[in-house]
Amino acid sequence: MSSHHIVRDDQEPALIIANGASCSEELLGQLLEWSPYVIVLDSAVERAIQLGIKIDVILGDFDREFDPYIYKNEQFPLEIIHTPNQDKTDLEKAFDFLIEKGHKAVNVVWATGKRADHTLVNLTTIVQYREQLKIVIFDDHSKIHLLPNxxxxxxxxxxxxxxxxxxxxxxxxxxxxxxxxxxxxxxxxxxxxxxxxxxxxxxxxxxxxxxxxxxxxxxx
CATH class of the missing domain: 2.60.120.320 (Thiamin pyrophosphokinase, thiamin-binding domain)
Incomplete structure (x- = not known):
């Protein structure tokens, strides 16, 4: 799998890979085709690499003795973003990063399943970004997004x-x-x-x- 393809315009959404339950390779492949820019949260890096995904950004607080620099050559060019702020989740920090970079839309995968508290927080936290970023969360069963009025x-x-x-x-x-x-x-x-x-x-x-x-x- 790879995130590299011809970028047709500036409207293509970025893709964030979180660390919830995995989705099908078919869905993940579709999302990668739509997304020229892939951010993987630090807790999901090994899982993403095992699937052959080309990562553009590794982002997180890098706890649990995680060393993202071991992937520098394998994933070149790779941007490493250390976000130690414990007042926000890594997913929120990824949204903040994309907004700062000027992105307008993002798809999110692996954000549901596994721990119920993580799923609930991930689904509700998108409210605070509704004016800045179009966020769509996907899993094998659902497409989830906030409605405009x-x-x-x-x-x-x-x-x-x-x-x-x-x-x-x-x-x-x-x-x-x-x-x-x-x-x-x-x-x-x-x-x-x-x-x-x-x-x-x-x-x-x-x-x-x-x-x-x-x-x-x-x-x-």
Whole structure:
């Protein structure tokens, strides 16, 4: 596997490889084809190298006696970013790094599964970056991203779509979903929009007035 291919324009997303559960090689290969710039968090470096992935950046706090410089020649050219700040996760620090570099979009893989606390933090932390970076988290079962206040996309009938509020979300209205919402409210832990699905082939519209609303597109 490699991240090196012809870059068509400046809009291609970067790719962050975290250290949660692995995904299929098919999905990982697709993401690498879309992403000319690959950041691997330090805890996942060995796993990525075993898959033959060309790494552009190794980033992390480098604890557990981790020495990223042993990969300098093997992964040349390689940028090594030491981020010792313990007030942020390595994934947050990778987002900060991309924003500083001027990137506008990023895909994330291996960010779910394994430890439940890591999965929950990874899914909710994207809220703080919504104005700076378009973030999409992928695994073998889901595509996860924050919705803008007005969202429109074509889907096939019966595609499973879950609306998950981070905190409270108000004024939610949907079109072409089986379970219709009309200016309604969802709140994490009290009422969510899990396992809704598309009524007919065609455009789905989802709008909300206030709050942060995750869309989870189920891929299985």
């Amino acid at each position: 007005q969202f429109t996309k074509w889907y096939t009938k019966n595609t499973i779509l879950s609306l998950i509020p981070i905190g409270k979300v108000t004024g939610i209205t949907t079109e072409n979903l089986f379970y219709v919402l009309q200016n309604e409210e969802l709140e994490l832990g009290l009422r969510t929009g899990s396992s809704n699905h598309v009524s007919e082939d065609g455009i789905v519209q989802i709008s909300h007035k206030e709050g942060h609303l995750l869309l989870i597109e189920s891929l299985d």
